Amino acid sequence: MKILLFGITREITGQSRLTVPANAGITTVKALKVWLAQQYPAMQGLTSLAVAVDNEYAQDEDVLNPGHEIALIPPVSGG
Amino acid sequence: MKILLFGITREITGQSRLTVPANAGITTVKALKVWLAQQYPAMQGLTSLAVAVDNEYAQDEDVLNPGHEIALIPPVSGG
Amino acid sequence: MLIKLVEHIDLNEAYAYLHANEAGAVNLFVGTVRNHSKGKEVVRLDFEAYDAMAIRQMEHLAKQAFEKWSLVKLAIIHAVGAKDPGTPVVVIGVSSAHRDASFEACRYLIDELKKTVPIWKKEFYEDNSVWVNAHP
């Protein structure tokens, strides 16, 4: 499963696209967040961290499908 | 005493500057309004009619001095 | 502050004036002449101002806005003369550090301008014309 990264999450991971190994067993947004916090403790210091699926904000219980476009959305600061 | 006229008051009187004869004995804003209503009954049909003295709105009890710039202000509709 | 009566509204002039490196927000209101009024087609408009008093009253409004809000710059520009429907006739612009002030002050200025600034609009329809607001 590939995850698009922007802003500070791109800097924290040092990459703009992250691959979550299949054996990590990630199937929900919540599970992805837990996995990220373990892999990249700096993520826990963020004000918030959302996950987007196919350009829409996803909820913790939403199921992640590798065929969808998945992205991390750190706190936005446009405008 | 000369009175500047704009908008509909200019049309009602047919002139852009009205002379109030000295013998009319007009000394206050209120007296001017009463005199105008008699001379030009159409003025009474307006939504409102204010008087300005030296570019400021005047009150009914204010005294009119011929040395000041006096104007009638019918309902404004700018913007 | 930039306060004036003009033949033609220039939005860029207003924005160029309002722009400032310490201002994070600019709010601009542009009032245009609509092509319909109370169900009738407006074919032309004419704006007449009592120039000196209009400027004076706009200055009062500007002063009030600077007292009520923390503003960087402020512009009030009103057009006079004959206008076609669709033409911009007034632009009000306010710049401020944060957006609350610019939105609120801009709204205040256009609301008050319509109440107190001696400018008159005459609407021409196909068959007649009327001084707007003159009669109840």
Next chain:
Amino acid sequence: MLIKLVEHIDLNEAYAYLHANEAGAVNLFVGTVRNHSKGKEVVRLDFEAYDAMAIRQMEHLAKQAFEKWSLVKLAIIHAVGAKDPGTPVVVIGVSSAHRDASFEACRYLIDELKKTVPIWKKEFYEDNSVWVNAHP
């Protein structure tokens, strides 16, 4: 509606799009990069967007605004890339028959844009840089 990400904000493009003979009011908000943030001098900024999602979220906001208010047209344009302080980075514009709607919708759109549209600003100071809002 006119919704896009651009290198350079063009206020005239927004106004030209919003202009309509049936609209009596246009409200425009221009957000610019201030030269100071939390007491430090900002020497440069960089805006990064998740383009496809940013457009999608701006479309959602536009749809909400059209549902909440009676609007004629609506524009949301955001800049991306490196910007100097003082540069406009976002313009939101709304045209409507009467001014209430354009003021309220414009304010709604900029408030919501700042909450939900995936665009990120990095501020560069003399000695360091920070992703705005990233940390509490």
